[in-house]
Amino acid sequence: MAEYRSASDATAAEAAAETAAETDGTAGGATAPAAARPRFDLGQGPGRLLVWLYGVFTVAAASRSIVQTILDFDRAPLAYLLSAAAAVVYAFITYSLVRGGEQARRAALVCCAAELAGVLIVGTWTLVEPSAFPDSTVWSGYGMGYLFIPVLLPLSAMVWLRRAPRG
């Protein structure tokens, strides 16, 4: 277990170094190296819980759309494509939370807004016109089949992204 920990720490350090290098490049080296470190640690504290939940939902949405697309795509193509789109959004937010930094924070905020809009639109759509969805998606009925986590997750993530400590 200790080995795993040091390995992941090393990866995190590498990622931090890369981000720092990027920031240096864009800033033209005007800022001091210490100030070029990622300012937002998005994957720490409450963020760790969000990384975990977003990771789980990435796997859930992706495997759901993959299995259903392979087995019977023609039954409900719209639902399966929406699940796939949800998986992409979840994956991107997970990645942004792990990466950290101001850019990732803004990108994640935009994606969370898109995710929330998606849940609300698809949720309403499934209630108003159930015939369009012979099979349900992750976002059907505002995420009812997933304990309403799909609608709660973007809200809590947006609160965290606004309050995340400056590193």
Next chain:
Amino acid sequence: MIDALTLAAGLAALGLAAWCGFAFTRDQPTKDWHFIGMAVVSLLVLVQLVVGVVRLAGGDRPAQGTAIFVAYLLGAAAAVPAAGFMSLAERTRWGSATVAAGAVILAVLEVRLYDIWGG
């Protein structure tokens, strides 16, 4: 599958969730005893994975499809260990919250496994 095993894994997962949730409310990170608890739950789910694969090899078929059943078995086996590793990196109350969330997810997966097998 074996209903008793699914029930035991689900209840153990809920117990682990409550225990780690308690640690979260007391502002504590996961400790050695929590990891032993995670190991016990993981062992139960591993046994379930083996039993499930043996039953499939023996010609039994889940009601809702073999692919979905295997996907859920693998997901169930990975849930608690993955959350445990994350709590190793997060030595605060939020590590406990992560494990509690993982255990709740496992309990939900057990309910789904029961449905998928057609019990």
